[in-house]
Amino acid sequence: MRRALTTFDAVCLGVNAVVGSGIYLFPGTLASALGPASIGAWLLTGLLCLPLALTFAELGKGEERTGGPFRYAELAFGNGVAFVVGWLAWVTSLVSWAAVASALPSYLAAFVPALSTGAPALVVSASVVLGLAGLNVVGVKPGARLMDALTVLKLLPLAVFVGVGLFAARGGGFRPVAPHGFSALPGMALMTLFAYQGFEVVGVPSGEVAEPRRVVPRAVLVSLLFPALLYMLVQTVFVGAGSPAGEAPLVAAAERFLGPSGRVLLGLGGLVSMLGYSAGTALCTPRYLQALAEERLVPAWLARPHARFQTPAVAIVASSVVTLVLLFVLRFESLVDLAALAVLGQYLASSAALVRLGRGAMRALGGVSVLVSLLFGAQGELRQVALLAVLTLAGAAVALATRLSPDRPGPSAG
Numbered sequence: 001m002r003r004a005l006t007t008f009d010a011v012c013l014g015v016n017a018v019v020g021s022g023i024y025l026f027p028g029t030l031a032s033a034l035g036p037a038s039i040g041a042w043l044l045t046g047l048l049c050l051p052l053a054l055t056f057a058e059l060g061k062g063e064e065r066t067g068g069p070f071r072y073a074e075l076a077f078g079n080g081v082a083f084v085v086g087w088l089a090w091v092t093s094l095v096s097w098a099a100v101a102s103a104l105p106s107y108l109a110a111f112v113p114a115l116s117t118g119a120p121a122l123v124v125s126a127s128v129v130l131g132l133a134g135l136n137v138v139g140v141k142p143g144a145r146l147m148d149a150l151t152v153l154k155l156l157p158l159a160v161f162v163g164v165g166l167f168a169a170r171g172g173g174f175r176p177v178a179p180h181g182f183s184a185l186p187g188m189a190l191m192t193l194f195a196y197q198g199f200e201v202v203g204v205p206s207g208e209v210a211e212p213r214r215v216v217p218r219a220v221l222v223s224l225l226f227p228a229l230l231y232m233l234v235q236t237v238f239v240g241a242g243s244p245a246g247e248a249p250l251v252a253a254a255e256r257f258l259g260p261s262g263r264v265l266l267g268l269g270g271l272v273s274m275l276g277y278s279a280g281t282a283l284c285t286p287r288y289l290q291a292l293a294e295e296r297l298v299p300a301w302l303a304r305p306h307a308r309f310q311t312p313a314v315a316i317v318a319s320s321v322v323t324l325v326l327l328f329v330l331r332f333e334s335l336v337d338l339a340a341l342a343v344l345g346q347y348l349a350s351s352a353a354l355v356r357l358g359r360g361a362m363r364a365l366g367g368v369s370v371l372v373s374l375l376f377g378a379q380g381e382l383r384q385v386a387l388l389a390v391l392t393l394a395g396a397a398v399a400l401a402t403r404l405s406p407d408r409p410g411p412s413a414g
Contacts, residue, residue, distance in 0.1 A: 002139075002140070002208060002310050003207075003208055003209060003210045003211075003212075004139070004140050004141045004144070004208060004210070005140060005141070005144055005205060005208050005209040005210065005215075006209075006210060006215075007215045007218065007219065008148065009144040009147075009148060009209075010202055010209055010215050010216060010218075010219035011218075011219045011222050011223065012144075012147055012148040012151040012152075013144070013147065013201060013202055013205070013219070013223075013280055013283070013284070014198060014199050014201065014202040014219050014220060014222065014223025014224075015151055015155075015222070015223050015226055015227060016147055016150065016151040016154075016198075016276045016277065016279070016280040017197075017198030017199070017201045017223070017277070017280050017281075017284075018195070018196060018197070018198035018199055018223055018224070018227045019151075019154065019155065019158075019198075019227050019230065019273070020195070020198070020273055020274075020276075020277050021100075021270070021273060021274070021277075022192070022194055022195025023158070023195055023227075023230070023231055023234055023250070024249075024250050024251075024266075024269075024270050024273065025249070026191065026192060026195060027234060027235055027238040027249045027250060027253075028238075028249030029188075029191070030042075030188055030191075030192070030235065031235070031238060031239055031249075033180065033184040033187075033188055034178060034180065034182075034184055034185060034188055035176065035177065035178055035179040035180065035239070036174040036175070036176075036177050036178070036239050037177050037178040037182060037185065038188065038235055038239065039232055039235045039236055039239065040185070041185060041188040041189050041192055042192055042228065042231040042232045042235055043228070043232060044185070044189045045189045045192040045193055045196055046196065046224065046225075046228035046231070046232075048189070048193075048372050048375075048376075049193070049196045049199075049224055049228075049372075050224065051365055051368045051369045051372055052199075052200075052347050052351070052369050052372060052373070053199050053220055053221055053223070053224040053225075054221070054365055054369075055350060055351050055354050055365060055366055055369040056199060056200055056202070056203060056220045056350060057216070057217035057218075057220040057221055058217070058354060058358065058362055058365065059072045059203070059350060059353065059354060059357075060202070060203045060206070060212065060213070060216030060217045060220060061213050061216070061217050062075075062213070062357075063075070063203065063206055063212070063213075063216075064206055064207065064212050064213060065206060065207050065291070065294075066204065066205055066206055066207030066208065066287045066290055066291050066294075067086065067203075067204065067206070067207075067287065067288065067290075067291030068089075068200065068201065068202075068203035068204035068206065068287075068288075069085050069086070069089060069200060069203075069204075069346040069349060069350050070082050070085050070086030070089065070288060070291045070292065071203075071206075071291065072203075072349070072350045072353040072354075073085040073086075073349045073350070073353055074295070075353065075357060076352065076353035076354075076356040076357050077349075077352075077353065077356070079295060079297060081349060082295075082297075083292065083297045083395065083396075083399055084345075084349075084392055084395070085345065085346055085349045086288050086291055086292045086297070087292065087297075087391075087392065087395035087398075087399075088342045088345055088346075088388065088391060088392065088395070089288045089342070089343075089346055090285065090288035090289050090292070090319070091342075091391050091395070092342040092343070093281055093284065093285040093288065094285060094319060094322050094323050094326060095326065096281060097129070097278060097281040097282065097285060097323050098129075098323045098324075098326035098327045100274055100277050100278055100281070101125040101126075101128050101129055101278055101323070101327055102121075102125050102327055103274065104124065104125060104128060104271070104274045104275065104278070105117070105120075105121035105124045105125060106121075107267070107270050107271040107274055108124070108271065111267075111271075122327070122328065125327055126324055126327060126328075128275070128278055129278075129282075129320055129323050129324055129327065130320065130324075132146075132278060132279055132282035132320075133282060133316055133317065133319075133320035135282075136282055136283055136286070136311060136316050137306060137309060137311055137313045137316050137317070138309055138311070139309050139311060140205070140208050140283070140311055143279065143282065143283045144283065146279050147276065147279040147280050147283060150272055150275050150276035150279055151276050151280075153272045153276070154269055154272040154273040154276045155230075156269070157254075157265045157266050157268065157269030157272075158230060158234060158269060160258075160265060161234065161237060161250065161253075161254055161262075161265075161266065162230070162233045162234060162237055164257060164258060165237030165238075165240070165241055165253070165254075165257060166233075166236070166237055166240075168237070168240070168241050168256075168257035169236065169237055169239075169240025169241055170240055170241070170242065174239060174240060192231075193376055195227075195231065196224065196227065196228070197343050198223065199220050199223040199224045200220075200343065200346055200347065200350070201280070201284045202216055202219045202220045202223055203216045203220070204284045204287045204288065205283065205284060205287050207287075234250070237253070238250070238253050241253055241256055241257055242256075250266050251263050251266045251267055251270070254266040282316075282320075285319045285323075286312050286315035286316040286318070286319040286320075287312065287315070289302055289303075289312075289315040289318060289319055290302070290303045290312040290315040291303075293315065296402065296403075297399050297402065298398055298399065298402055299402055299405075301314060302314050302315050302318060303315065342388060344373055344376050344377045345377075345388070347369065347372075347373040347376075348370060348373040348374065348377065350369075351366050351367075351369035351370040351372075351373055352366065352370055353366070354366030354369065355367055355370065
């Protein structure tokens with residue numbers, strides 16, 4: 001594989017994965033529950049995520065292969081635990097990609113209503129999946145360039161919202177600080193965790209990053225710290241402007257102090273945010289499958305690179321086909337929490353890996369991260385844990401079939 005990804009690419013990958021729909025949806029709920037203290041919910045969750053980000057940064061210093069959390073678990077615990085981590089990371093990434101792709105046409109309703117529902121919406125969603133798959137087969141750099149551009153573009157509306165909104169904020173909007181008390185703070189902080197998840201993907205394409213031992217740790221930390229600052233500023237503007245809660249709180253808030261142009265700007269921001277997330281997921285998701293195939297935990301031919309472009313073409317095509325199937329046959333709203341719970345599994349496994357591999361202060365850091373992961377994971381529901389177990393068993397069946405089958409040359413990738 002070619003090491004074509006730069007520091008900027010790695011930072012955009014992480015920031016793009018973190019800054020998504022959460023910041024467009026949560027400010028209203030947070031403000032209703034906590035008032036001005038909602039700004040502190042973002043700060044609290046960011047502080048709780050900091051040891052997790054430091055854990056991934058430390059682990060990233062010692063790994064140059066593709067796979068991220070899969071590789072960390074492999075180094076510390078062997079193929080058994082690593083397979084569970086890698087398999088669930090791949091499956092839940094597919095679910096997340098399909099869910100976002102299916103929701104994307106709804107963001108077109110304000111601009112092209114005919115494409116937002118029914119068969120035209122499915123065509124739009126499928127076209128996004130297929131287009132991104134083709135772009136990533138051609139090369140990791142074209143896919144990364146598109147992701148970089150979409151990351152910058154989706155941050156611009158939020159920057160305008162903050163830059164103009166800080167002048168529109170009224171001091172009286174910040175009093176009283178906690179009109180309903182602080183009892184809702186723990187629950188709200190746990191909810192905001194979902195808006196912080198994503199920094200863990202930075203190390204996934206390490207095999208295609210130039211100088212990954214230096215680049216990945218820095219990019220992981222920027223991918224947490226920059227969104228944390230942005231989230232607190234956005235919430236500050238939302239509270240100070242006295243904006244109401246609703247299905248699209250930032251859009252309504254922007255319309256308050258920017259007029260109709262604010263609604264259009266933030267509406268476009270939401271659309272670009274969905275496209276950016278899809279671009280980042282299209283780049284990362286096949287790399288989980290590639291790492292599993294390289295260790296022959298799934299059929300080895302899935303790791304076969306394209307003869308010309310040197311990308312994991314078979315893994316890209318396989319991941320995209322499964323995403324399309326999910327897109328057409330399932331509803332995804334109920335699986336969002338499942339995907340978040342599986343990400344917490346990656347956090348727990350990686351934190352435990354640092355406890356196993358680290359020394360002194362780094363081992364202590366891993367211990368703190370284990371506790372934080374358990375704190376968040378305790379919020380999962382039994383049915384979600386049961387579904388994760390079913391998905392794990394399905395993966396175990398694939399791994400067993402792979403081990404029992406004779407090695408055969410896989411299909412050509414170009």
